[in-house]
Structure formats: structure tokens, C-alpha cells
Amino acid sequence: MIEVRNLVKEFDGKMVLDHIDATFQKGVVNIIIGKSGSGKTVLLKCLVGLTPPTSGRILYEGRDLTLMRSGEVRRLRREIGMLFQGAALFDSRTVLENVLFPLDMFSRKNRRERRKRAEFCLERVDMLHAANLLPSEISGGMKKRAAIARAIVLNPKYLFCDEPNSGLDPKTSQLIDELISDITIDFDITTIVVSHDMNSVINIGDHVIFLNEGIKEWEGSKSQVMDADNEKLNDFVFASDLFRKIKEAEEIISEEEKE
Amino acid sequence: MSIISSLESVGEYALLMKRVLTLPDRISQFLKEFLKGVYTLGVNSIWIVVIISFFIGAVIVLQIALNIDSPMLPRFTVGVVSREIILLEFSSTIMCLILSGKVGSNIASEIGTMRITEQVDALEIMGVNSANYLILPKISAFVAFMPVLVIFSMFMGLVGGYIICMVLGTPSVETYVYGIQAFFTESFVWYSILKSMLFGFIIASVAAFFGYTARGGALEVGEASTRSVVTNSILILATDLVFTQLAMG
Numbered sequence: 395m396i397e398v399r400n401l402v403k404e405f406d407g408k409m410v411l412d413h414i415d416a417t418f419q420k421g422v423v424n425i426i427i428g429k430s431g432s433g434k435t436v437l438l439k440c441l442v443g444l445t446p447p448t449s450g451r452i453l454y455e456g457r458d459l460t461l462m463r464s465g466e467v468r469r470l471r472r473e474i475g476m477l478f479q480g481a482a483l484f485d486s487r488t489v490l491e492n493v494l495f496p497l498d499m500f501s502r503k504n505r506r507e508r509r510k511r512a513e514f515c516l517e518r519v520d521m522l523h524a525a526n527l528l529p530s531e532i533s534g535g536m537k538k539r540a541a542i543a544r545a546i547v548l549n550p551k552y553l554f555c556d557e558p559n560s561g562l563d564p565k566t567s568q569l570i571d572e573l574i575s576d577i578t579i580d581f582d583i584t585t586i587v588v589s590h591d592m593n594s595v596i597n598i599g600d601h602v603i604f605l606n607e608g609i610k611e612w613e614g615s616k617s618q619v620m621d622a623d624n625e626k627l628n629d630f631v632f633a634s635d636l637f638r639k640i641k642e643a644e645e646i647i648s649e650e651e652k653e
Numbered sequence: 654m655s656i657i658s659s660l661e662s663v664g665e666y667a668l669l670m671k672r673v674l675t676l677p678d679r680i681s682q683f684l685k686e687f688l689k690g691v692y693t694l695g696v697n698s699i700w701i702v703v704i705i706s707f708f709i710g711a712v713i714v715l716q717i718a719l720n721i722d723s724p725m726l727p728r729f730t731v732g733v734v735s736r737e738i739i740l741l742e743f744s745s746t747i748m749c750l751i752l753s754g755k756v757g758s759n760i761a762s763e764i765g766t767m768r769i770t771e772q773v774d775a776l777e778i779m780g781v782n783s784a785n786y787l788i789l790p791k792i793s794a795f796v797a798f799m800p801v802l803v804i805f806s807m808f809m810g811l812v813g814g815y816i817i818c819m820v821l822g823t824p825s826v827e828t829y830v831y832g833i834q835a836f837f838t839e840s841f842v843w844y845s846i847l848k849s850m851l852f853g854f855i856i857a858s859v860a861a862f863f864g865y866t867a868r869g870g871a872l873e874v875g876e877a878s879t880r881s882v883v884t885n886s887i888l889i890l891a892t893d894l895v896f897t898q899l900a901m902g
Binding site: 442444467469470472474475478479481482487495498499500548554 | 681682770
């Protein structure tokens with residue numbers, strides 16, 4: 395479980411995150427949504443310690459990230475897996491070498507066991523067939539899957555995903571969403587996904603947080619998103635023609651049922 | 654660039670070096686990257702060093718032969734002066750100025766690209782000291798290989814002079830060979846090697862600093878690469894002045 399308490403982040407006096415409080419539970423997919431520039435990625439970067447917050451606390455099972463020394467932060471990060479927006483695979487290494495990298499750096503297993511573990515993770519994301527290809531030789535969706543394999547190879551307790559569906563077609567997006575959801579349940583980890591894709595929210599969002607201009611506007615489950623009584627959230631959700639029509643259809647059905 | 658931002662950069666460079674100059678997380682990974690660095694930064698630079706040194710060596714001998722054509726000076730002076738120029742300044746300082754373009758821009762653009770594509774962040778998230786992992790092997794590899802490049806440069810510079818004497822015949826090959834052996838001071842070779850190793854550290858660390866602190870996109874990586882070459886050139890010349898005074902003065 396990760397808890398965020400009164401988190402503030404300012405850049406040159408401009409408030410980007412305004413006193414955020416949130417709790418991210420274990421074993422569920424937590425999704426942070428909001429339009430571009432709402433502070434989602436900054437919040438994610440604060441959570442993993444890539445951007446230091448101006449004030450506030452970030453607690454990993456009670457351990458405060460903001461008070462940790464650099465060595466402690468590095469040790470905590472070995473419990474973290476992260477899927478970056480652009481996958482961030484190492485260009486000069488093959489897919490298998492990318493997945494092996496965290497094991498080579500931190501695992502005490504021998505070479506054969508490390509390779510077996512890396513191949514298991516690649517198999518889990520259906521990427522074993524592309525193990526010997528370079529990142530430049532595979533598609534965007536395959537890169538994301540390989541990055542997920544790299545993120546889970548050390549059995550992390552926490553998984554962070556920054557816009558996992560950006561630049562992907564709807565079918566591949568759905569596959570990535572399902573993969574994130576399955577991994578969260580299988581490994582019983584705390585997963586936090588930053589997205590502006592409402593399809594992801596409907597597919598996998600067990601717990602949803604809506605950010606608007608750095609302020610936490612709304613929090614709830616995916617089933618409550620469509621019926622939420624929040625104007626800003628409704629503006630965001632129903633900006634999509636598809637979701638507007640679903641809402642209208644639901645209203646018509648509900649009126650017909652009343653009649 | 655204002656004085657304050659320059660001082661800030663010096664401070665950032667010092668803090669980065671503090672993170673770089675620590676024990677690697679895994680020695681085996683360090684050695685792997687070190688060997689890769691020796692190949693990409695060192696071995697791949699041999700050809701440019703050989704070609705440039707050969708031609709510049711030939712031109713130095715040609716210029717000196719033309720400009721000190723005096724009955725007051727023995728002809729072997731051409732060999733002596735050419736040797737001193739090649740050993741003391743060309744093979745270390747001028748060669749490092751050239752290498753700051755090739756190696757410096759290579760390091761700055763590689764690390765800069767890793768920075769803007771979030772590969773550096775990915776290393777940090779894994780709990781790796783990214784500065785140490787990415788920069789230390791490059792600095793060590795380049796500094797360790799520098800003596801090889803300098804010796805190649807010295808040899809090819811003198812060979813270039815030899816060939817020009819063979820082609821033009823003035824001074825004769827025998828006179829030139831006598832000249833490059835006359836009044837030889839061995840310590841000049843060590844001085845040159847030591848100086849080039851210092852320059853090697855400057856080139857690799859400054860280029861890595863500009864790459865590591867790059868922000869934005871491809872344009873900024875290009876700018877970082879250019880700034881690293883310009884800064885390295887100035888630093889090499891300034892250090893050369895100080896080092897020469899300290900070592901030879």
C-alpha cells in the first residue's frame with residue numbers, strides 16, 4: 395500500500411500538485427486520470443522519487459520516501475517496476491538482455507537461473523519469440539510488453555505505468571491493459587497507472603483518481619465514474635463521443651424501464 | 654552564459670562527479686561496459702588519429718624545412734624541432750582537441766539520447782546509480798586507452814615527416830632521422846602521455862555531464878553535444894597552459 399499525504403509540488407512558484415491526499419491499495423489497479431497538464435505524470439514521478447515534492451509525505455508501507463537517503467531510495471526502488479510512456483528499453487541491448495539487466499545487476503542467482511527467470515517473464519507477456527531482437531526491430535506494442543517483462547522480472551511489490559496505451563491501436567491497448575490487470579492479481583502488487591484513456595478506466599480501473607489542474611477532484615471506483623456528480627469529471631469523461639452515447643443509451647433504457 | 658549560471662554548472666558537474674566516482678554496483682557489469690568503451694571510444698578512434706597525425710606530421714616537417722632554410726642552422730634541426738612539436742603539443746593537445754569532437758560528441762549524444770528517451774530514468778527506477786553505471790566506464794576506458802592513441806599519434810606524425818623527406822629530399826631522410834634522435838629527452842614522452850590522460854578525463858567527463866543534464870528533445874541533445882565540444886576545447890587549451898607551466902616551467 396502506498397499513501398500520499400498533503401503532497402505539494404511547485405515549479406518556479408507555480409503549483410502543479412495542490413495538497414494531494416490518496417491511498418493506493420495492494421492487489422488492485424489504481425488509475426490516475428486527467429487531461430494533459432493536470433499533473434498526473436508529475437504525481438507519478440514524485441511517487442517513484444524521480445521528482446522531489448515541495449512538501450508532503452509519500453509512505454510505502456509506512457516508510458516515508460521523502461525522508462530517505464539516496465542509498466535507501468535505491469534499495470526501495472528495487473521493489474519497484476515501472477513501465478515508461480516510451481517503454482525506455484535500452485537501445486543497444488536485445489529484448490532478452492533488457493529483461494536480464496535488472497537480474498544481472500541485483501540478483502544473486504547464477505547465469506542459468508537468471509536466464510530462466512527472464513525467459514519466464516518474456517513468456518508471461520508473450521514476447522519470447524522476439525527475445526533476440528533489438529528494440530528498434532519491434533513494434534510499439536511489443537516494446538511495451540517487453541518493458542512490462544523487465545518491470546516484473548525482480549518480483550516488484552509496486553508497479554507504475556505511465557500512459558501505457560499511448561501510441562497504440564485499440565486492440566493492442568486492450569491487451570496491455572489486460573496484461574497489467576492480470577499481473578497485478580497474479581503477483582498481488584500495488585499498481586498505479588497514469589492514463590487519459592477512458593477505455594483503460596473501464597477495462598481495469600479498480601480505483602480511480604481524477605486530477606484537474608493539480609487538484610484531486612474526485613476519487614472512486616470505475617462503476618461510479620459514469621454516474622459521478624462532478625462537473626469537471628463529467629466534462630472529461632464525456633468529452634469522448636462514445637462515452638456520451640453510452641450515457642445517453644443508459645438514460646433511455648432507465649427511462650423505458652421506469653415506464 | 655552568465656557568471657552565475659556558469660558557476661551553477663560547475664557545481665552541478667562536481668555533484669555529478671561525486672556520484673560517478675564511486676564503486677560500481679556490479680564489477681562484472683562495469684568491466685563489460687569498460688571493454689565496450691575501450692572499443693567504441695578508443696579502438697574506433699585509431700584510424701582518425703593515424704590519418705590526421707600522418708598528414709600533420711608531414712606538414713610540420715614541410716613547414717619547418719621551408720621556414721628555417723638558413724646556413725646558420727644545421728639541416729637536422731628540422732628533425733629536432735618537428736619531433737619536439739609532435740611529442741610535446743601535437744600528439745597530446747591538438748589530438749585531444751580533435752578527439753573532443755569525435756569522442757566528446759559521441760558520449761554527449763549517447764547519454765543525452767538515453768536521458769530524453771527516459772532510459773536514464775529507467776536505470777534510476779531499477780535502483781541503479783545511473784551516473785556511475787553510464788559515465789564511469791566511459792571515463793576509465795578513454796583515459797586508459799589514451800596512451801595508446803598518443804603513441805600512435807607520435808609514431809605516425811614522425812612517419813609522416815619521414816615520408817615527406819623521402820619525397821622532397823630536403824632535408825634528406827638520413828638527416829631527418831638523425832634529427833629526430835638528437836638531444837632526445839625521454840621524459841617528454843611521459844609528459845605527453847600524462848597530459849593526454851588528463852585531457853581524456855576532461856573530454857569524457859565534460860561530455861558526459863552535458864549529455865546527462867540534457868533536457869527536452871533531439872534538438873537539445875544536438876545542442877548538448879555542441880556545447881560539450883566547445884567547452885572541452887576551451888578547457889583543454891586552458892589546462893594545457895597551466896599544465897605546461899607546472900610541468901616544464
